[in-house]
Amino acid sequence: MTAKYENPQRARSGPSIAPLSPPAAIVGRQRELILVMSHYEAAKGGHAHALLLAGEPGIGKTRLLDEIARRTAQDGAIILRGGASQAEGMPPYLPFVEALGRYIQVTPLDQLRTHVAAAPQVLATLLP
Numbered sequence: 001m002t003a004k005y006e007n008p009q010r011a012r013s014g015p016s017i018a019p020l021s022p023p024a025a026i027v028g029r030q031r032e033l034i035l036v037m038s039h040y041e042a043a044k045g046g047h048a049h050a051l052l053l054a055g056e057p058g059i060g061k062t063r064l065l066d067e068i069a070r071r072t073a074q075d076g077a078i079i080l081r082g083g084a085s086q087a088e089g090m091p092p093y094l095p096f097v098e099a100l101g102r103y104i105q106v107t108p109l110d111q112l113r114t115h116v117a118a119a120p121q122v123l124a125t126l127l128p
Helices: 030-044 061-075 093-105 111-117 121-127
Strands: none
Touching: 030 061
C-alpha cells in the first residue's frame, strides 16, 4: 500500500493528503516528533497505538501532524485526515467520517474490500 503526499489539485490515483501548512523546520517539537514516530514504528511491527494531540491554538499541532504525515507517507503509510468542529449539531465522529469518506472515494474497490475486511459492520454504521 502506498500513500501520496501531494497537492489536492493533481489527478487522484490513490489516497492523498495535502499539508495544511507549508513545510518548514520543526522547532521545539523534537520530543513529540520522536514519540509519535516511535509509536508509528511499533504499529508497523503489529502493536496498535492511539495518540491524542491536544493543545492551545497556534502552538504547532497542525505543523507537527503535517511533518508526521510527510515522514510516514514517504515510508509507505496511508495517511487519513479529517477535521473536527465544535459547532452545534456536528456528528460526534466527524473527523473519522471525513477521513474514511475521502479514502473510500479514491481507493479502488478491490483494495478497499481488503482494507475493511476486519470491521465492515462498524464502518457501514459510520459510513452507510
